[in-house]
Amino acid sequence: MNLETYLEEIKQFAVYPKKHELEYLKLGLLSEIGEVAGVLKKGLRGDYCQFVEVEKPVSVCVRFVGVGEGEFGTLYRGAGDEPFKQDLTKEIGDCFWYWGMLVHYYKEDINSYGTWDTYADPCADYTTDTEVVESLITGCNLGTQNILLEPMLFELQILGLRHNLDLETILQTNIDKLTDRKNRNKIKGSGDER
Numbered sequence: 001m002n003l004e005t006y007l008e009e010i011k012q013f014a015v016y017p018k019k020h021e022l023e024y025l026k027l028g029l030l031s032e033i034g035e036v037a038g039v040l041k042k043g044l045r046g047d048y049c050q051f052v053e054v055e056k057p058v059s060v061c062v063r064f065v066g067v068g069e070g071e072f073g074t075l076y077r078g079a080g081d082e083p084f085k086q087d088l089t090k091e092i093g094d095c096f097w098y099w100g101m102l103v104h105y106y107k108e109d110i111n112s113y114g115t116w117d118t119y120a121d122p123c124a125d126y127t128t129d130t131e132v133v134e135s136l137i138t139g140c141n142l143g144t145q146n147i148l149l150e151p152m153l154f155e156l157q158i159l160g161l162r163h164n165l166d167l168e169t170i171l172q173t174n175i176d177k178l179t180d181r182k183n184r185n186k187i188k189g190s191g192d193e194r
């Protein structure tokens with residue numbers, strides 16, 4: 001699924017009070033960024049996969065290498081672990097939903113955005129997942145009229161790239177999950193597995 005199709009399909013799942021639309025969407029995005037951080041934290045703790053000692057410097061942006069603790073430190077290998085990938089895919093997908101609804105709210109033309117893959121090294125500005133998450137939170141600055149939608153698109157994609165997740169899978173997984181919830185009348189409610 002491409003981003004343009006995704007942006008059209010997500011509108012059908014918008015069930016919230018329009019009176020508080022902007023506040024709802026920003027708080028929702030912040031909440032989901034926190035969920036992403038939670039998955040990454042559990043990965044660091046070792047809930048999903050083993051830790052691997054590294055003897056020489058490696059790029060944390062190389063596929064199959066996830067979170068780094070320094071040039072010669074312990075690296076978490078998250079990309080090869082299916083439960084980790086599934087949880088991260090779901091949470092990044094939820095971030096994309098709120099991001100996409102904000103694109104609609106601000107009537108943004110995503111075709112005017114650059115593409116992250118045009119950069120020589122899209123991960124160069126980030127040495128850890130924590131830095132990507134912090135940048136996403138900064139982009140949600142609730143005190144401003146607008147949020148930084150274009151850089152947030154790149155940052156969400158970079159989180160996926162860092163863990164060998166492709167954009168199409170993230171978006172389709174999110175649509176599938178929301179379609180299932182809508183069919184079961186469970187769009188409202190709480191819990192990841194409702």
